[in-house]
Amino acid sequence: MTSPAGSGSAGKGQHRYTQGHEPATLASHGRRTAQSSCAYLLPVLEPGMRVLDVGCGPGTITLDLAEVVAPGEVVGIEPVAGPLAAARDEAARRGDTTTRFEQADVLALPHDDDSFDVVHAHQVLQHVTDPVTALTEMARVCRPGGWVAARDADYAAMAWFPEVPELDEWRSIYRDVARGNGAEPDAGRRLRGWARAAGLADVRLSTSVWTYADDRSCRWWGESQAERYVGRVFAEQAAEHGVDAEQLARIGDGWWRWSTAPDAWFAVVHGELLARLPLG
Template sequence: MVKSSRYTHGHERATLASHGARTAANSAGYLLPVLRQGMSVLDVGCGPGTITLDLAEIVAPGVVVGIENVEKPLVAARAGAAERGDTRTRFELGDVMALPFEDDSFDIVHAHQVLQHLTDPVGALREMARVAKPGGWVAARDADYAAMAWYPELPELEEWRTIYRRVARGNGAEPDAARRMRTWAQAAGLTDVRYTAGTWNYADSETCRWWGHSQAERYSAELFAEQAGRYGVTGDDLVRIAAGWRAWGEEPDAWFAIVNGELLARLPE
């Protein structure tokens, strides 16, 4: 994340827990076929580092660095590395709009769910390409809120989506990022690009209960309440929406799908 962009979700406990469920397998499958042992990887906006550490295992003994622009998620990432016995992977402060690395530094520059939160995603892609080596790869994956689908179609969840998209755009971000990734890549000057789509799908009782209660906690917390309040959303509104999320999570036939756009660009040799 970048200091010039406000991260709508923040780094509260529920958010970090949700991000901690992400793995290379469930969140970066489109990237895995190009990874090789010994590659160097920069993971931009690494959060609690679960994807970063998975990538590090695949490319070991290559150099892997995860960056965030605030310290809180890095603490969780370093703890995760210690639990795995990973002493090679580094987690550092850094800004995607001004990466603290020389040109041509990494074989892979990866960003998961980052571009959607930025005021200048095109500039971020250009900066990611700058630090990628000739013949290296720029990889990005982002969700699309307008394309999310769920059942049962509780009105509180639709209200949540409307509020979230308004808040995110008020922060200068683009919540419907997936559909814009081709446009952003072209504007950034990336030419040899593959565009794919992947989904997260929640369709069993345990996962839906976790997702529903996690979302309820995230969007009734003080940080989001303060942002939503700028648009006339009250605390009572958020309590009602949180109750809707919990009710959805307890439905025996609950189902939720998140569409993600995936961008994989090869740089010229």
């Protein structure tokens, strides 16, 4: 993924990760599984494959993939150390001693050409400053006949009920902040164009949705979002766009209010890209 907001340069891309790697964000990412986050990829995986997981975060998806392709080798990367520590802790908890977690930038991968059978990125392209270069690099390190896979949310396509005004305000601010960082929050709809620009030809495109529509999941989703967007990292970036702490606190209250509504419903729409590289 990208370096945390406010950290300055992080290799070639000099990205800022809009959401930061604060505890609320890592805790949310830590609930992700291969089944919930890359089901479109699972049918092409086989035991013995070598997989690179770009933007591995706290490692839950990475380690799930490792179970699927065992005894193959899986490597997870992040450009900053914080999430890698959480990923290594998760590996230790699971008793996985073979999956590796390394610091690397997707815009300049430190791997040889044709190194992996699968190169995967979940919620990464929306945060990088140059998603076409990211896909080009992912394809470079993927072997002929291998797979490049990416799944990204599309903020403009998100939908919810009840119509809490603070959530509209949240989305507008988030999109402004992300684009101020050189990122693209409406990434899902752009995957086809980015793949074409990166020279990927044999492309399969799909969509999937995370749906929160029961008391427990809505309460978790609303609380998680409230904690993220009143946190220090996002607040510092939002301040650069004229958003003050009082406004963010009001948005946080809106998330809490939405999360306890008896008919709360939220849909996160994702675009999915699965590209097979030519054999030669």
